[in-house]
Amino acid sequence: xxxxxxxxxxxxxxxxxxxxxxxxxxxxxxxxxxxxxxxxxxxxxxxxxxxxxxxxxxxxxxxxxxxxxxxxxxxxxxxxxxxxxxxxxxxxxxxxxxxxxxxxxxxxxxxxxxxxxxxxxxxxxxxxxxxxxxxxxxxxxxxxxxxxxxxxxxxxxxxxxxxxxxxxxxxxxxxxxxxxxxxxxxxxxxxxxxxxxxxxxxxxxxxxxxxxxxxxxxxxxxxxxxxxxxxxxxxxxxxxxxxxxxxxxxxxxxxxxxxxxxxxxxxxxxxxxxxxxxxxxxxxxxxxxxxxxxxxxxxxxxxxxxxxxxxxxxxxxxxxxxxxxxxxxxxxxxxxxxxxxxxxxxx
Amino acid sequence: xxxxxxxxxxxxxxxxxxxxxxxxxxxxxxxxxxxxxxxxxxxxxxxxxxxxxxxxxxxxxxxxxxxxxxxxxxxxxxxxxxxxxxxxxxxxxxxxxxxxxxxxxxxxxxxxxxxxxxxxxxxxxxxxxxxxxxxxxxxxxxxxxxxxxxxxxxxxxxxxxxxxxxxxxxxxxxxxxxxxxxxxxxxxxxxxxxxxxxxxxxxxxxxxxxxxxxxxxxxxxxxxxxxxxxxxxxxxxxxxxxxxxxxxxxxxxxxxxxxxxxxxxxxxxxxxxxxxxxxxxxxxxxxxxxxxxxxxxxxxxxxxxxxxxxxxxxxxxxxxxxxxxxxxxxxxxxxxxxxxxxxxxxx
Numbered sequence: 001x002x003x004x005x006x007x008x009x010x011x012x013x014x015x016x017x018x019x020x021x022x023x024x025x026x027x028x029x030x031x032x033x034x035x036x037x038x039x040x041x042x043x044x045x046x047x048x049x050x051x052x053x054x055x056x057x058x059x060x061x062x063x064x065x066x067x068x069x070x071x072x073x074x075x076x077x078x079x080x081x082x083x084x085x086x087x088x089x090x091x092x093x094x095x096x097x098x099x100x101x102x103x104x105x106x107x108x109x110x111x112x113x114x115x116x117x118x119x120x121x122x123x124x125x126x127x128x129x130x131x132x133x134x135x136x137x138x139x140x141x142x143x144x145x146x147x148x149x150x151x152x153x154x155x156x157x158x159x160x161x162x163x164x165x166x167x168x169x170x171x172x173x174x175x176x177x178x179x180x181x182x183x184x185x186x187x188x189x190x191x192x193x194x195x196x197x198x199x200x201x202x203x204x205x206x207x208x209x210x211x212x213x214x215x216x217x218x219x220x221x222x223x224x225x226x227x228x229x230x231x232x233x234x235x236x237x238x239x240x241x242x243x244x245x246x247x248x249x250x251x252x253x254x255x256x257x258x259x260x261x262x263x264x265x266x267x268x269x270x271x272x273x274x275x276x277x278x279x280x281x282x283x284x285x286x287x288x289x290x291x292x293x294x295x296x297x298x299x300x301x302x303x304x305x306x307x308x309x310x311x312x313x314x315x316x317x318x319x320x321x322x323x324x325x326x327x328x329x330x331x332x333x334x335x336x337x338x339x340x341x342x343x344x345x346x347x
Numbered sequence: 348x349x350x351x352x353x354x355x356x357x358x359x360x361x362x363x364x365x366x367x368x369x370x371x372x373x374x375x376x377x378x379x380x381x382x383x384x385x386x387x388x389x390x391x392x393x394x395x396x397x398x399x400x401x402x403x404x405x406x407x408x409x410x411x412x413x414x415x416x417x418x419x420x421x422x423x424x425x426x427x428x429x430x431x432x433x434x435x436x437x438x439x440x441x442x443x444x445x446x447x448x449x450x451x452x453x454x455x456x457x458x459x460x461x462x463x464x465x466x467x468x469x470x471x472x473x474x475x476x477x478x479x480x481x482x483x484x485x486x487x488x489x490x491x492x493x494x495x496x497x498x499x500x501x502x503x504x505x506x507x508x509x510x511x512x513x514x515x516x517x518x519x520x521x522x523x524x525x526x527x528x529x530x531x532x533x534x535x536x537x538x539x540x541x542x543x544x545x546x547x548x549x550x551x552x553x554x555x556x557x558x559x560x561x562x563x564x565x566x567x568x569x570x571x572x573x574x575x576x577x578x579x580x581x582x583x584x585x586x587x588x589x590x591x592x593x594x595x596x597x598x599x600x601x602x603x604x605x606x607x608x609x610x611x612x613x614x615x616x617x618x619x620x621x622x623x624x625x626x627x628x629x630x631x632x633x634x635x636x637x638x639x640x641x642x643x644x645x646x647x648x649x650x651x652x653x654x655x656x657x658x659x660x661x662x663x664x665x666x667x668x669x670x671x672x673x674x675x676x677x678x679x680x681x682x683x684x685x686x687x688x689x690x691x692x693x694x
Contacts, residue, residue, distance in 0.1 A: 208647035225573035246625035278593035300555035
């Protein structure tokens with residue numbers, strides 16, 4: 001695989017911004033999308049990091065992502081709104097929704113903004129972290145192209161729909177960010193590349209039989225976490241996004257690699273003002289108190305540390321700030337190629 | 348165990364209402380609490396059914412549940428409110444919150460109502476089903492006395508916090524209703540009573556070691572579904588209830604069998620108006636369409652039917668309407684004793 005290089009986040013950020021501007025985004029838009037990608041890399045979620053630029057560039061060229069961005073407000077009330085993303089970058093639509101949800105919650109106590117006709121938006125956690133930094137509770141859901149079956153089925157009708165909850169706290173916000181399969185498709189693709197088997201319980205083949213062969217798994221379905229519970233959750237996230245917004249249902253969503261097709265994803269973003277219920281400082285102090293109770297509580301056999309949701313990602317982020325973001329030679333080569341293709345300065 | 352008797356729901360409902368009136372509830376209040384219990388029995392969730400009357404009666408006598416009911420509004424805005432349940436029956440506080448959330452959503456598009464200082468409220472699904480029948484999306488969360496540990500820990504700091512989402516649809520509403528352990532504590536208590544081992548993976552003993560002994564499991568912790576994912580979910584439900592409402596955190600909640608102590612549970616109930624996003628009839632038609640796609644989709648190895656979340660409970664409800672609710676001789680004896688104690692007409 002060759003040795004990893006450690007690249008300063010700001011260099012990656014500037015590179016991504018250059019690429020995205022070249023693709024036709026305004027500089028504000030390019031900065032935002034770049035930040036969502038670099039944040040993912042910094043947190044060690046490299047599947048949602050800068051490597052995505054390559055697919056995004058191809059999708060813009062082929063028409064799957066529309067530039068210039070044209071997001072429109074379909075309906076709006078004091079506490080709710082519905083946006084049509086016009087097949088823009090999902091990040092731009094979801095961030096606009098998060099900003100609107102916060103503004104509405106600042107007026108009403110709660111704001112709920114739906115988005116339809118959107119594209120892949122990166123990590124759901126980006127938007128709930130943003131809302132939590134505005135001192136509100138953030139909830140963000142999205143549907144995604146079909147990868148899971150209903151529990152007991154074998155046809156991929158359901159997306160591995162991501163969802164996230166972010167909560168202000170001290171010393172830092174608390175956030176949950178997850179999808180609903182036991183293992184991400186990315187891990188199975190990696191195993192397939194390396195020719196290694198996957199653990200039992202991750203997937204079924206296209207005939208609905210358990211498989212440890214990653215290639216057969218990719219032709220079949222991912223299994224939900226918690227069996228019928230994870231199925232129920234991913235189904236409901238699909239209902240609260242695609243069906244509620246009048247957008248597409250999971251089964252109708254195009255995969256990110258159907259380059260010339262807008263994916264037609266839907267998102268739902270909610271902000272809830274804490275002070276409608278309890279004073280903010282008290283709330284944050286209590287978050288800090290439960291965090292220390294959890295961190296210092298006695299451990300089960302075989303565990304050396306107890307983590308809060310999002311804590312491992314936050315720790316990696318601190319590492320990345322110090323040491324830079326680790327990129328493989330092949331990732332760097334791919335990015336430099338992209339720079340060449342688009343005629344922007346290399347990394 | 349003796350033979351089960353099948354009792355008509357209406358007889359059970361009237362019996363529960365008599366008992367609850369005798370405990371000091373108004374007849375409207377008694378009818379409501381009775382309905383939540385009988386609905387649970389009809390759906391086959393007998394752990395949350397009429398058998399609970401016995402503990403409730405003891406709690407009222409000992410002061411854990413306060414009668415007469417005195418629920419107060421602590422704060423209120425156009426879209427949000429916070430209630431203090433005054434240690435009332437949790438059902439009465441949660442239903443009041445659901446009604447307020449619906450009224451607020453009818454004005455604003457969305458209503459969010461928190462409750463603190465409450466008691467056990469039965470099934471979360473009762474309240475989301477109610478909201479869904481008002482043609483809105485309902486979400487309901489509650490914290491509960493500690494039963495789970497943070498992932499990697501062994502101290503029960505977290506409740507097996509129930510949560511539910513209900514959605515209008517055709518021919519019937521769609522609803523998800525779950526807690527976050529792999530197996531309910533009730534199942535483990537049952538195994539303990541029968542002297543049978545529990546499957547591996549359900550629980551840890553008090554030293555944080557895996558156990559299949561139900562007695563040791565009850566002294567230890569229940570394991571969350573989906574490992575760290577279920578832990579993250581139950582933690583966030585606790586934050587969005589006890590911490591958001593300024594109530595107690597999971598670890599501070601008293602168990603239902605601490606008869607003289609108000610449990611100090613917190614709930615959060617939300618209603619979302621569908622028509623702010625998409626026409627209601629279209630939404631319901633599409634729910635019906637995805638339900639048939641799921642029901643008719645090809646099955647995985649070893650499955651004879653694919654179920655929607657809540658479908659099995661609904662089917663049992665239809666059965667119960669026809670055949671009556673199955674009660675064991677010991678349950679009937681306990682209920683008749685209660686009638687004798689309280690001097691109300693027996694079942």
